[in-house]
Amino acid sequence: MRDNAAPMKSFTLLLLTSLPLMGIAAGTPPNPLPGTALLTVSGDLSTQMVAGIDRFLMREIEHSTVGRPKLWHRDFTSIEAYEKSVTPNREHFRKAIGAVDPRLPVEALAFVSSTALPAHVAETDRFTVMAVRWPVFEGVFGEGLWLQPKGTVLARIVAIPDADQTPEMLAGLAPGLPAEAQFARRLAENGCEVIVPVLIDRSDAWSGNEKLKRFTNQPHREWIYRQAYEMGRHLIGYEVQKVQAAVDWFVKQQSGDSQGIGVIGYGEGGLIAFYAAALDPRIQATVVSGYFDARERVWEEPIYRNVFGLLREFGDAEIASLIAPRRLLIEHGESPKIEGPPRPRPGRGGAAPGSWQTPEFNSVDQEVVRATDLVRPLTNHIRLLHGNEGMTLGPAGDAALTGLLSALGRSPKAWRTAGAAPDDLRGARFDSGERQKQQVEQLVEHTQRMVRRSEQGRDETFWKPIRATSAEQWSTVTPARQSNLWDEVIGRFPSATEPARPRSRQAYDREKWTGYDVVLDVWPEVMAWGVLLLPKDLKPGERRPVVVCQHGLEGVPADTLEEDPKSSAYGPYKAFAARLAERGFIVFAPHNPYRGQDKFRVLQRKANTLSKSLFSVILAQHDRILDWLGEQPFVDPQRIGFYGLSYGGKTAMRVPSLLHRYCLSICSADFNEWVTKCATTESGYSYLYTIEHDMYEFNLGPTFNYAEMAALIAPRPFMVERGHGDGVAPDEWVAHEYARVRRFYDKLGLGDRTQIEFFNGPHTINGVGTFKFLHQHLNWPESK
Secondary structure, X not given: OHHHHHHHHHOHHHHHHHHHHOOXXXXXXXXXXXXXXXXXXXXXXXXXXHHHHXXXXXXXXXXXXXXXXXXXXXXXXXXXXXXXXXXXXXXXXXXXXXXXXXXXXXXXOEEOOOOOOOOEEEEOOOEEEEEXXXXXXXXXXXXXXXXXXXXXXXXXXXXXXXXXOOHHHHOOOOOOOOHHHOHHHHHHHOOEEEEEEOOOOOOOOOOEEOOOOEEOOOOHXXXXXXXXXXXXXXXXXXXXXXXXXXXXXXXXXXXXXXXXXXXXXXXXXXXXXXXXXXXXXXXXXXXXXXXXXXXXXXXXXXXXXXXXXXXXXXXXXXXXXXXXXXXXXXXXXXXXXXXXXXXXXXXXXXXXXXXXXXXXXXXXXXHHHHHHHHOOOOOOOEEEEOOHXXXXXXXXXXXXXXXXXXXXXXXXXXXXXXXXXXXXXOHHHOOHHHHHHHXXXXXXXXXXXXXXXXXXXXXXXXXXXXXXXXXXXXXXXXXXXXXXXXXXXXXXXXXXXXXXXOEEEEEEEXXXXXXXXXXXXXXXXXXXXXXXXXXXXXXXXXXXXXXXEXXXXXXXXXXXXXXXXXXXXXXXXXXXXXXXXXXXXXXXXXXXXXXXXXXXXXXXXXXXXXXXXXXXXXXHHHHHHHHHHHOOOXXXXXXXXXXXXXHHHHHHHHOOXXXXXXXXXXXXXXXXXXXXXXHOOOOOOOHHHOOOHHHOOOOOOOOOOHHHHXXXXXXXXXXEEEEOXXXXXXXXXHHHHHHHHHXXXXXXXXXXXXXXXXEOOOOOOOOOHHHHHHHHHXXXXXXX
């Protein structure tokens, strides 16, 4: 490191002359590298790294509220000034929840009927019920029930059930809720026109592909979330826009003396009502029941609530401030208890963990107080409803319903109690499950169209604007594209803040090389760790090229060194780090923290709340490693290459594309049509059918695939290593995506700097063409 450069140089001669004699003698402490302190930590360094990153992320989450005020510039001089001042934040929120697709106009509600099922669902002396749908996007409709009061319309309300409730339950047409909880029916009985939309539920019946015979236990909400997230969309945004489309129709019905428009939701419906009101100023009053809380532990909730960057700018208090000065009523109600996804069973697995239960009253109360403080000049904007000593109410009890109408200025003369329950005229012929299936399939197809069109979109935004015809021209225009990938998709943490304090100990003594564990500090409690391999024929004063050899999923640096062909670790890696050291390269085998199954996947969830990802951490670790390697007297800092297998191949695409000090990159056993692999429902290769919920990167699909990342590596050399039997993806995906890379290098006049090697083999290092590539482009001669 920079603060250790002088002592490192003073020990150069000692190090280089003593290397051939070094060994690990029994009973003596391991030898550290000169210029480093002795590494004395014991235990599993991998586990310690993951735990340290976890503590770092938890501190960042806890401190997120402190950083939010600088992102807001509220102006309380007038209502108009306030609305204008929070408009940028509202737009950030709209993008974060993926509510960005233009909606279709809603000229009318369409009745849902057939020769078997009437649209006229029910009728009482107070209201009628019709089955309706309304357009949202191409091929996507909101659907549910329309409750029309008999007589003058007092107010217009979108009443949103929890995800596992049907509109029929809220209207009193189906069992499941007591009369006092049927808030759509109760509003209609008291003169409100009500639309009750269907939400995507938490069952897993259609989370899969019948044609492929591939299914998962992902709730429908997660099944759609995964696909949409990669495309910069979100199930939350889809459902918010279904509500907004219903509001579009309500607005068309208003007369000169316009009736108020409100939303009310419970559980997941409470989330959708809350978010819809934050985005849509036409919603004049809102009730949120069984959802509002502090969100600093949102990473524990079901994954379909994962919003990229939420806590960086928004807690529930900040979202509430987007509703001000319109009225917001928070009902501290008993939340739907979510214990996790449907249970795994044969043929169905892969869902992400996540749970939810009723928040503690004190937590809810404190968040309401925080929301009130944020907009204190705008009085009476938010009200918390609760029972004695913080007991729960509702859901959607009398106080919430009368409060909603009062906030709209439309209180009935006398609140009417529930009348006789209506009968569903469709009877047993109606199947709400079939309607749910159609709603799921519409959103899946809408998202899959975006997946299929994403390559065309990247052509328009990334490739067509390129005018560069040389390496020099391209180098001048890449920084903006790199910033987009790093800041908007992967997420960028500040560079290392801690002194590196390099520590090391000798860990290996082989015939041709000596290996050292090396640990460097990055941030408080976050370290970079790897194994440095130094060839024993290194001469005093000589500077050699370095190959950074990156392990894959659930691996450790030692896996890249394993020399026993009978070992399971040897299989995919073929001891490629050791083989390269034997060829005279200096090798550094770093540890990346994708180890520990759901432990590291939780890191991704936590980082996402801050608009970051696991690679935000990995990039900072590699930046520190490059600092240290570049300052070693035996390293040529202009010749540090990267070679990664599998998840290390993912690293080979993301890290060298952003860290220029890697002078080349080799992606082994991973390169493919990455966006398709993550988001398509039409292939068994897709991550949609696996446990890897950590793979999804918000809005990657419209912005970057592997060809675009490789373009950011250019003009530096880039290579793909691919076994025909590799189960990551089919050869056709790999060849298609690589063809775009080759074309770009050729157009820059750099065709000799990129290549792909196909070989007969599985998911493994081949080490033939790639080794030649390293010798050629790192300018290190092959031994005869």
